[in-house]
Amino acid sequence: MSLFIIPNFALSADINIRDGRSTGPLAQDVESAAMLDAIRVLGETTALSLTLDWVREISENQVQLAWRQEQDGIPVRGAVGRSLLKKTDDGSWFVHYRAYCGTSEELVSEPLLQDSGMKEQADRLFPQRSWSAARLEFVPNEEQSPELAWVFHGSALDESLHSTFQLDFSAVDGRLIQAEEVVCSIDASGTVSAIRTEGLGPQGTSSVGLSALRGSLVSGGGNQTYSQENGDYLLTSASNNFTVLAELQGGWGNVSSLSAANITASEPSGSGNVDLVFDGGGDTHLIAQLNAFHFIEQSYRLFVDSPGGFPAMSTPVNATTGMSGTCNAFYDPSQQLLRFLRAGGGCVDSAYSTVVMHEFGHHVVNSLNLAQGAFGEGYGDSLAIVYLQTGVIGQDFQGPGLHVRSVGASNVTVPCSTGIHFCGQALGKFWFNLGISLRNDLGTVAGQEALETIFVDWSGMTLGGANGYPIRDEIVLEVLVASDDDGDLSNGAPYWNNICSAASAGGLTCPDLATLSLSLIEGLGDLIEPEIPQAVRFSYQTISSTPAAGQCEIRYREAGSTIWQVAALEVISSTLLEGEIPGQACMTSLEWYVRVPDQGGFITQYPAEGPTQPLTSLVATSSVVVFEDPLASNPSWSTSLPSDTALVGRWEWGVPVGSGAQASAGVPSPSGDSSGYFTGLGSAGDTMGAHDVDFGDTTLTSPEFPIDSSVRSEVTFWRWFCNNASVSTPDDFLTISKSLDGGASWIVVEELGPGHPEAGGGWYQSGFAIEAGTSGNGTVRLRFNTGDLAGGSIVEAGVDLIQISAVECEVVNPPPPPPVNNEFIRSDCNGDGNDDLSDAVQILEVLFGNSAGFQCEDACDIDDGGSVDLSDVIQLLQTLFGGTGVPSNGICEADPTTDGLDCVNSGSCP
Numbered sequence: 001m002s003l004f005i006i007p008n009f010a011l012s013a014d015i016n017i018r019d020g021r022s023t024g025p026l027a028q029d030v031e032s033a034a035m036l037d038a039i040r041v042l043g044e045t046t047a048l049s050l051t052l053d054w055v056r057e058i059s060e061n062q063v064q065l066a067w068r069q070e071q072d073g074i075p076v077r078g079a080v081g082r083s084l085l086k087k088t089d090d091g092s093w094f095v096h097y098r099a100y101c102g103t104s105e106e107l108v109s110e111p112l113l114q115d116s117g118m119k120e121q122a123d124r125l126f127p128q129r130s131w132s133a134a135r136l137e138f139v140p141n142e143e144q145s146p147e148l149a150w151v152f153h154g155s156a157l158d159e160s161l162h163s164t165f166q167l168d169f170s171a172v173d174g175r176l177i178q179a180e181e182v183v184c185s186i187d188a189s190g191t192v193s194a195i196r197t198e199g200l201g202p203q204g205t206s207s208v209g210l211s212a213l214r215g216s217l218v219s220g221g222g223n224q225t226y227s228q229e230n231g232d233y234l235l236t237s238a239s240n241n242f243t244v245l246a247e248l249q250g251g252w253g254n255v256s257s258l259s260a261a262n263i264t265a266s267e268p269s270g271s272g273n274v275d276l277v278f279d280g281g282g283d284t285h286l287i288a289q290l291n292a293f294h295f296i297e298q299s300y301r302l303f304v305d306s307p308g309g310f311p312a313m314s315t316p317v318n319a320t321t322g323m324s325g326t327c328n329a330f331y332d333p334s335q336q337l338l339r340f341l342r343a344g345g346g347c348v349d350s351a352y353s354t355v356v357m358h359e360f361g362h363h364v365v366n367s368l369n370l371a372q373g374a375f376g377e378g379y380g381d382s383l384a385i386v387y388l389q390t391g392v393i394g395q396d397f398q399g400p401g402l403h404v405r406s407v408g409a410s411n412v413t414v415p416c417s418t419g420i421h422f423c424g425q426a427l428g429k430f431w432f433n434l435g436i437s438l439r440n441d442l443g444t445v446a447g448q449e450a451l452e453t454i455f456v457d458w459s460g461m462t463l464g465g466a467n468g469y470p471i472r473d474e475i476v477l478e479v480l481v482a483s484d485d486d487g488d489l490s491n492g493a494p495y496w497n498n499i500c501s502a503a504s505a506g507g508l509t510c511p512d513l514a515t516l517s518l519s520l521i522e523g524l525g526d527l528i529e530p531e532i533p534q535a536v537r538f539s540y541q542t543i544s545s546t547p548a549a550g551q552c553e554i555r556y557r558e559a560g561s562t563i564w565q566v567a568a569l570e571v572i573s574s575t576l577l578e579g580e581i582p583g584q585a586c587m588t589s590l591e592w593y594v595r596v597p598d599q600g601g602f603i604t605q606y607p608a609e610g611p612t613q614p615l616t617s618l619v620a621t622s623s624v625v626v627f628e629d630p631l632a633s634n635p636s637w638s639t640s641l642p643s644d645t646a647l648v649g650r651w652e653w654g655v656p657v658g659s660g661a662q663a664s665a666g667v668p669s670p671s672g673d674s675s676g677y678f679t680g681l682g683s684a685g686d687t688m689g690a691h692d693v694d695f696g697d698t699t700l701t702s703p704e705f706p707i708d709s710s711v712r713s714e715v716t717f718w719r720w721f722c723n724n725a726s727v728s729t730p731d732d733f734l735t736i737s738k739s740l741d742g743g744a745s746w747i748v749v750e751e752l753g754p755g756h757p758e759a760g761g762g763w764y765q766s767g768f769a770i771e772a773g774t775s776g777n778g779t780v781r782l783r784f785n786t787g788d789l790a791g792g793s794i795v796e797a798g799v800d801l802i803q804i805s806a807v808e809c810e811v812v813n814p815p816p817p818p819p820v821n822n823e824f825i826r827s828d829c830n831g832d833g834n835d836d837l838s839d840a841v842q843i844l845e846v847l848f849g850n851s852a853g854f855q856c857e858d859a860c861d862i863d864d865g866g867s868v869d870l871s872d873v874i875q876l877l878q879t880l881f882g883g884t885g886v887p888s889n890g891i892c893e894a895d896p897t898t899d900g901l902d903c904v905n906s907g908s909c910p
Helices: 030-042 116-125 284-304 353-367 373-388 425-442 444-461 473-483 496-505 837-848 870-882
Strands: 015-019 050-059 062-071 074-087 093-102 129-131 135-140 146-156 164-170 176-181 184-187 217-220 223-226 243-247 255-257 264-268 318-323 328-332 337-341 516-522 534-542 553-558 565-571 576-581 589-597 603-606 615-619 622-629 651-654 676-679 696-701 712-722 734-739 747-752 760-770 779-788 796-808
Touching (some): 015 473, 030 074, 030 093, 062 093, 062 444, 074 146, 074 444, 116 164, 116 176, 255 284, 284 337, 284 353, 337 353, 353 373, 373 444, 444 473, 473 496, 516 589, 534 589, 553 576, 576 589, 760 796, 837 870
Parallel strands (some): 255 318, 318 337
Antiparallel strands (some): 015 093, 050 062, 062 074, 074 093, 146 164, 184 328, 328 337, 516 534, 534 576, 553 565, 553 589, 565 576, 589 615, 622 796, 696 779, 734 747, 734 779
């Protein structure tokens, strides 16, 4: 029988919580506080299904707890929890941050079938394997729902295959739910690696030197101990003469070789120091053992020597070097085994520095009961990057300069749709950037200490990747919580700016730092009058800081521009901010948001997403819906093209059967119907993947809709797109196009793909504008194309409620031009350079006589009141004859106050 693999499934958890905004109930001990919080958040039944996995005491006032979910003693795969607790001044404990991923379902824990027949089936399906004893586990089935299963692990009898299968057989009906290869490997093709002799390079490119070896088991005289950080050991024995033996056996496991004898060091005891030297005599296979041991020991110590230790590291791990094959390294979670291949095929021996730490990172992920995938690859890279302060994984693996990955120089961001090793670099690059930032700000030693502490504390609380990606905004939140020192993120964290800067460099977003809150009082509507300045007013409430005067801004731009214009947002009072956006031209699609720094430099934006999701307005005087189709009855659009290749999930009109990826009805519309166009309507009882798009693409095309070519038209529609409901990394698209010539040519107006905020299901309104005169035949057509064209994932889409609006704009009462503000001498109304009675006469002649007007109104506004009237004559006469009023200083200057008066010609001023 030919070998086959059934695609693996991930648990579609109905519980997926990451919350650091609320505090839990108080209790006198840690476990009680954690359980009370779990009951509050999850409900009593689900909370009582949690089993405490380990406890980590970070300090006397802070503790981490890890949970796994079991029902009747049977574990639920992928169901984990984390709690971070703080102690109050009176000694009580409360939960500051909690994260749970699991199920609230009542699961059947009694198997209907025993495992004996399934063992025979495993032997028949996958011969040449040694199968472990079966164990019961709730595993995700084809519908991503937990199902009771017998789980087997089968290692290849041929050790050169480096393969272990995990088989899940249903304990209900005996079917094979999934078969998964569980060995995690570095795919090193085309790149390079390094081995520890000295430095980070591999054997052959770096020199070999004598250095202390920590963690080696030293035995003799009926006793044993481990060497310390500087290599020292103290072995006590009642015997007078014995042999002291050092082996590559650590507190975590051991290192052995398939290409050479296991290296040891021994000397007879004596009255003086007994120095033990592991000397491989230049044998590359023996040096490989020593390097593997050294870097595993360093990785292990990073965790277990941290404050509070790291209970998850109680899981043992062993390593084997000199294995057959070349150009790779592996981690087998079923055996907790690191495997390193010998040199050959143009590659070095893979047991060295960053490669060893990368594989140990997989072991950490496995020990934390987290999923591997892109997160596991990124975590392995991150461990090496954090500890070794390098951005290169596998230095010189295939020769000088040919590395496995140059993470520090990469620009990988999520979403990414390539392999898990490539996508994993997004997580590694985050930690690389954070390390540089902390060492630059704090100094090399203090910055490195802070980085390692944050990394270990984050490792203890993370739930791993999200939606198939190695890092998302949720993980940034986890890192901020791990670095926090007072249990309150609302006032920031010690390294908030460093963490958020590293996140921003990777296209990620930090949570809002709520030092003050903003409420919109007056702003721009959907339509705004042309050429009229628009007032913007906000009230603000102080939480822990106030706005920084002179730094608050309104930012605005025409849609499509890359440049934001800035208008001042002034602090008017202790609760009020005011500003103004200048008048805009007709038909401008305006985007705007406000940016308010506080006294500490933290930024509050409105809307919170700021420039990524700004407020929008259209400069126009009217917008009237001239066409609307709610798709309540079948409009007979074209549901395919000859080039379409999808075999299932093609576009259909009707009312869909909802799933985890597809809508259960069309968008609410005036007609109240539930119909629309969908990629497969589905049937009751179908699984989520039964009617989604598979094996190609499918295209929906509208008929021609009439538009008035003499005015601007706005076309809107509601769309649904989901491509992140399965375990696979999202990698498909929904492409929307328009045609203005009856379908002869098409222009893409929108494309939703991996990482788009609206690519996870849900109805969203979208649209585009058609400028007057751009449609040759006075019509518009729409086209929607989607498909499962990449790695195989759930793809669902929907379309509903089409509307076309006619938009017109007319400048009815244009504002007057701004006043001319030349310099002038106040009170020299007639511009002759003198202050005398003739200036008063000039004012009276204009006000009450036949003079046409003032050449410089500002000069005649004696009291600077903003208008010229009889009071100005009185002020001038008092100055000239009474010794009171406004003094005349004969200085040419501009008007210091803002008013509507002009100074076209001052006469006496140049």
